[in-house]
Amino acid sequence: MQLTGAEIVIRCLQEEKVEYVFGYPGGSVLYIYDELFKQDKFKHVLVRHEQAAVHAADAYSRSSNKIGVCMVTSGPGVTNAVTGIATAYMDSVPMVIISGQVPTAYIGQDAFQECDTVGITRPCVKHNFLVKDVRDLAVTIKKAFYIAKTGRPGPVLVDIPKDITNQKCDFEYPKTLAMRSYNPVTKGHGGQIKKAVQMLLDAKRPMIYAGGGVILSDAADRLVKLARALGYPVTNTLMGLGGYPATDKQSLGMLGMHGTYEANMAMQNCDVLIAVGARFDDRVIGNPTHFGSVARKIIHIDIDPSSISKRVKVDVPIVGNLPEVLDELQKQLEVSSGVPDPKALAAWWKQIDEWRGKKSLKYKQGKEVIMPQYVIEKLYEVTGGDAFVTSDVGQHQMWAAQYYKFDKPRRWINSGGLGTMGVGLPYAMGVRFANPKATVACVTGEASIQMNIQELSTAKQFRIPVKIINLNNRYLGMVRQWQQMFHGNRYAESYVDALPDFVKLAESYGHVGMRIERPADVEPALREAFTKHKNDLVFMDFLTDQTANVYPMVAAGKGLSEMILAEEL
Amino acid sequence: MRHIISILIENEAGALSRVSGLFSARAFNIESLTVAPTEDASLSRMTIVSTGSDDVIEQITKQLNKLIDVVKVVDLSEAAHIERELMLVKVRAAGKDREEMKRIADIFRGRIIDVTESTYVIELTGNGSKLDAFLEAIDRSLILETVRTGVSGIGRGDRILKV
Numbered sequence: 001m002q003l004t005g006a007e008i009v010i011r012c013l014q015e016e017k018v019e020y021v022f023g024y025p026g027g028s029v030l031y032i033y034d035e036l037f038k039q040d041k042f043k044h045v046l047v048r049h050e051q052a053a054v055h056a057a058d059a060y061s062r063s064s065n066k067i068g069v070c071m072v073t074s075g076p077g078v079t080n081a082v083t084g085i086a087t088a089y090m091d092s093v094p095m096v097i098i099s100g101q102v103p104t105a106y107i108g109q110d111a112f113q114e115c116d117t118v119g120i121t122r123p124c125v126k127h128n129f130l131v132k133d134v135r136d137l138a139v140t141i142k143k144a145f146y147i148a149k150t151g152r153p154g155p156v157l158v159d160i161p162k163d164i165t166n167q168k169c170d171f172e173y174p175k176t177l178a179m180r181s182y183n184p185v186t187k188g189h190g191g192q193i194k195k196a197v198q199m200l201l202d203a204k205r206p207m208i209y210a211g212g213g214v215i216l217s218d219a220a221d222r223l224v225k226l227a228r229a230l231g232y233p234v235t236n237t238l239m240g241l242g243g244y245p246a247t248d249k250q251s252l253g254m255l256g257m258h259g260t261y262e263a264n265m266a267m268q269n270c271d272v273l274i275a276v277g278a279r280f281d282d283r284v285i286g287n288p289t290h291f292g293s294v295a296r297k298i299i300h301i302d303i304d305p306s307s308i309s310k311r312v313k314v315d316v317p318i319v320g321n322l323p324e325v326l327d328e329l330q331k332q333l334e335v336s337s338g339v340p341d342p343k344a345l346a347a348w349w350k351q352i353d354e355w356r357g358k359k360s361l362k363y364k365q366g367k368e369v370i371m372p373q374y375v376i377e378k379l380y381e382v383t384g385g386d387a388f389v390t391s392d393v394g395q396h397q398m399w400a401a402q403y404y405k406f407d408k409p410r411r412w413i414n415s416g417g418l419g420t421m422g423v424g425l426p427y428a429m430g431v432r433f434a435n436p437k438a439t440v441a442c443v444t445g446e447a448s449i450q451m452n453i454q455e456l457s458t459a460k461q462f463r464i465p466v467k468i469i470n471l472n473n474r475y476l477g478m479v480r481q482w483q484q485m486f487h488g489n490r491y492a493e494s495y496v497d498a499l500p501d502f503v504k505l506a507e508s509y510g511h512v513g514m515r516i517e518r519p520a521d522v523e524p525a526l527r528e529a530f531t532k533h534k535n536d537l538v539f540m541d542f543l544t545d546q547t548a549n550v551y552p553m554v555a556a557g558k559g560l561s562e563m564i565l566a567e568e569l
Numbered sequence: 570m571r572h573i574i575s576i577l578i579e580n581e582a583g584a585l586s587r588v589s590g591l592f593s594a595r596a597f598n599i600e601s602l603t604v605a606p607t608e609d610a611s612l613s614r615m616t617i618v619s620t621g622s623d624d625v626i627e628q629i630t631k632q633l634n635k636l637i638d639v640v641k642v643v644d645l646s647e648a649a650h651i652e653r654e655l656m657l658v659k660v661r662a663a664g665k666d667r668e669e670m671k672r673i674a675d676i677f678r679g680r681i682i683d684v685t686e687s688t689y690v691i692e693l694t695g696n697g698s699k700l701d702a703f704l705e706a707i708d709r710s711l712i713l714e715t716v717r718t719g720v721s722g723i724g725r726g727d728r729i730l731k732v
Contacts, residue, residue, distance in 0.1 A: 181637060181638055309627065
């Protein structure tokens with residue numbers, strides 16, 4: 001059957017069982033939007049800025065493991081989307097972006113709304129395509145979905161010139177794909193896995209370091225099984241929160257720049273480290289030389305060979321898909337006659353409990369000023385620890401990560417790699433589309449929220465009842481913290497002046513607004529928002545302590561065990 | 570250390586920019602890069618000369634392998650291989666220099682492929698140091714123009730890079 005390119009795009013998305021397309025129309029995608037209008041198999045979510053479309057699709061994917069899809073027009077549509085694409089790329093989120101392009105004959109002519117989309121996005125996508133022939137369209141979209149979700153996932157962009165969407169050809173959606181240049185490894189090397197098992201059993205001070213790969217590959221249950229079988233301590237990265245239950249006794253919480261004392265000390269002092277879907281990021285291990293100054297054996301499981309031995313040399317690399325590798329590891333562990341050394345393990349746990357005794361996350365909540373940490377603790381209580389929490393970027397992000405105890409994967413949605421301010425609200429929208437009944441909280445700050453505040457309009461249109469927890473300290477908090485600690489209290493441009501009245505702003509969009517100024521009002525207000533206003537978007541503007549800092553802190557360039565603790569100041 | 574990396578890549582628009590973009594984005598060094606389609610027109614072969622520590626070269630090969638269009642990557646310098654570079658040199662060749670230039674070109678097994686009353690174009694192949702040596706051997710002031718292709722490399726004997 002002969003279909004136009006625009007019809008083919010729609011049919012391909014239907015074949016891929018897409019539920020939602022997040023997007024914004026424009027000149028070069030008009031034929032596609034026309035076909036989209038004529039069908040009802042999937043819905044389109046109209047955002048107010050293309051960046052938000054990509055973030056929403058990204059969170060849709062993160063919170064469900066379905067592929068997020070977005071659609072933007074050429075030129076500014078694409079350039080607006082770039083921040084969203086780069087954000088997804090840094091956190092390895094599978095996504096497909098369909099972008100319009102000027103007609104083939106106009107490419108390179110500096111046409112209206114033309115930009116070199118493939119060139120601009122190349123460094124921040126897993127792969128991209130420019131479709132030059134309508135007959136290649138279906139197979140290209142098939143490839144895009146396949147590449148996005150296999151191997152180390154990531155965003156894939158398909159750029160389609162306008163004339164292609166109006167040309168006809170026979171349509172058949174390919175059932176299978178063969179790509180000689182792309183064959184991601186899935187099964188781990190058996191010999192390496194055996195070696196890893198022995199190394200784990202020989203450990204005196206073992207440590208499990210689990211990252212975002214655990215979440216992305218749906219390997220959390222396997223990780224829990226393995227950790228429980230061994231009885232070893234587990235720390236999660238910012239991206240890995242929820243990959244191991246935070247309330248479990250073997251959990252040491254988050255590690256890294258703002259990790260717990262016990263997690264960082266155990267990471268630094270362990271003798272055998274198994275890294276599971278993590279990449280030894282600079283915010284995680286601090287100074288790599290300092291980290292490497294302690295002798296330890298490292299096992300590293302990752303789907304991406306280039307993540308292995310990139311920043312830290314490892315002893316046993318295992319390339320493969322986590323669920324398969326962890327299953328095999330578990331199997332090998334069960335057939336092995338060895339058991340962990342109980343004496344050494346008891347001594348190690350005793351040491352860890354001493355570190356825990358530091359209570360590195362404690363803070364003081366007085367009667368007058370709301371502490372931001374307190375808001376997160378109350379949010380955790382009021383939501384029963386079962387909400388999907390999105391965050392923006394800065395201090396509030398770290399507090400949310402530290403004080404909301406995530407027990408399940410895909411509940412914590414934040415921009416870890418790129419650190420993009422403005423993701424919080426569109427992320428909350430994406431989560432809600434993927435999980436229509438879920439309780440969703442967006443933890444943000446008065447600076448971040450304003451970077452995509454126009455999405456309050458989208459939330460109005462689609463009646464998205466998320467709760468915005470605005471920790472309003474009238475500062476770019478994390479910038480102010482660094483300026484206080486490392487730049488002699490010179491607060492260059494970190495004061496956020498001329499703030500809107502967020503309550504009125506929310507109300508003007510038809511939402512509920514609340515301002516909370518006293519500690520005693522925090523919990524009642526949260527209860528009201530999550531019960532009475534269950535079906536409303538509630539913008540909760542918490543006026544918080546202006547100078548609260550995030551602790552513990554490993555300063556940039558310092559070692560993991562060189563933490564600054566709150567009590568030391 | 571200096572490494573010669575050979576790549577087979579899908580011969581598609583933008584393939585070169587994916588590779589060169591990777592090198593600049595990750596601050597890898599490129600000494601030279603050559604590319605042309607192979608006998609199978611759907612594939613291009615690239616030869617990249619790069620320098621870096623073993624760790625850096627390992628990252629380069631891993632990152633290249635990660636590119637979706639890259640079919641195969643081999644570090645030729647890991648084993649016996651041959652490398653060649655082609656250079657064209659336009660030199661002033663008048664008067665007493667004319668005979669001398671011809672003689673030096675012969676010594677280096679170069680060929681004169683274009684002749685005017687006052688100039689020669691000399692074609693020379695070899696490894697980089699041979700081409701350098703030739704330029705050293707002739708009078709610098711007589712060199713009008715040089716163009717070099719960058720290194721092409723191939724494994725010796727049974728080492729074959731093919732799909």
